[in-house]
Amino acid sequence: MSTMLDTILETKRDEVAARKAANSLSDVQALAMAQTPPRGFRAALDAKAASGYGLIAEVKKASPSRGLIRTDFNPVSHARDYQAGGAACLSVLTDLTYFQGHESYLVAARAAVTLPVIRKDFMVDPWQVLESRAIGADAILIIVAALEDAQMAEIEDAAIGLDMDVLVEVHDEAEMERALALQSRLIGVNNRNLKDFSVSFDRTYELVGRAPQGCTFVAESGLTSREDLDAMAERGVRCFLIGEALMRQADIEAATRAMVG
Numbered sequence: 397m398s399t400m401l402d403t404i405l406e407t408k409r410d411e412v413a414a415r416k417a418a419n420s421l422s423d424v425q426a427l428a429m430a431q432t433p434p435r436g437f438r439a440a441l442d443a444k445a446a447s448g449y450g451l452i453a454e455v456k457k458a459s460p461s462r463g464l465i466r467t468d469f470n471p472v473s474h475a476r477d478y479q480a481g482g483a484a485c486l487s488v489l490t491d492l493t494y495f496q497g498h499e500s501y502l503v504a505a506r507a508a509v510t511l512p513v514i515r516k517d518f519m520v521d522p523w524q525v526l527e528s529r530a531i532g533a534d535a536i537l538i539i540v541a542a543l544e545d546a547q548m549a550e551i552e553d554a555a556i557g558l559d560m561d562v563l564v565e566v567h568d569e570a571e572m573e574r575a576l577a578l579q580s581r582l583i584g585v586n587n588r589n590l591k592d593f594s595v596s597f598d599r600t601y602e603l604v605g606r607a608p609q610g611c612t613f614v615a616e617s618g619l620t621s622r623e624d625l626d627a628m629a630e631r632g633v634r635c636f637l638i639g640e641a642l643m644r645q646a647d648i649e650a651a652t653r654a655m656v657g
C-alpha cells in the first residue's frame with residue numbers, strides 16, 4: 397500500500413531532480429557562502445528550555461490532513477508574532493505541493509526576526525541541504541521514516557559541513573535507534589503518523605525515556621494548549637514544535653505567550 401509519505405517523497409524526488417537540473421551547483425554554492433552564518437538552532441532551544449519551554453513555532457499555511465489552515469497567511473507578521481510571544485525558534489514549511497509552502501516564506505520570515513529557522517521540508521538528497529543554506533535556513537529536518545541509513549548520514553554530513561543543526565524526526569522505537577546512530581543530538585518525536593495522520597501523545601511518552609543524557613528532545617504535532625505542554629513537562633519534555641494550534645489564532649503573539657510565556 398502506498399502511503400501519503402510515499403506519495404510526498406515521490407513528488408519530492410521529481411521536484412529535486414528538476415531543481416538540480418535548473419540550477420548549477422556552483423551558483424547554489426555561491427549563494428550558500430554569501431548567506432549570514434547559521435543562527436544556533438539547538439542552542440536557542442536549549443537556552444529557552446533551561447528556564448521554561450523551548451518552542452519551535454511553525455509558519456504553516458496548510459497541510460494534507462487539514463487543508464488550508466490560515467487564509468490571511470503572512471509569514472513576516474507570523475514570524476514577528478512568534479518571536480514577540482516568546483518562541484525559541486521558527487519552523488517554516490517550504491513544500492509547495494502538499495503544504496502550500498514556499499522558499500520565499502522562509503527567506504521573508506528569517507529576515508523579519510533574529511530567531512533561528514528550520515526549513516521544514518522532505519529531504520531526499522544532500523543537494524537540498526545546500527539549497528536550504530542558500531535560502532538562509534539555520535537547520536534542516538531529517539525524517540527517519542523517509543530515508544535509508546546511508547542517505548540520512550549523507551544528508552546529516554552535508555548539514556554539519558555547513559554548520560547547520562539537524563532535527564532528526566522519529567515516530568517509534570526502531571526509528572529512534574536509527575536516529576541515535578547519527579551525530580545529531582536534537583531528536584523530535586512526531587506524534588502524528590505521516591502514514592495515516594493519526595495523532596497520539598503516547599508516541600512522545602514511549603520515547604522520551606530512550607533519549608540519551610544531553611539530548612535535546614522535542615515533542616512535535618497535535619499540541620493545542622498550555623495544559624498539553626504542562627502534562628508533557630511532568631514527564632520531562634521541555635521542547636515543543638507547534639503549528640496549527642497557533643496558526644489558527646487571531647492574535648498569534650498572545651497565543652504564543654499563553655503557550656510558553
Ligand SMILES: O=P(O)(O)OC[C@@H](O)[C@@H](O)c1c[nH]c2ccccc12
Binds near residue numbers: 456586639640641
Ligand atoms: O500543526 P501541528 O499539529 O502543531 O504540527 C506541527 C509539526 O509538528 C508538523 O507540521 C510536522 C512535524 N513533522 C513534519 C514533517 C513534515 C511536515 C510537517 C511536519
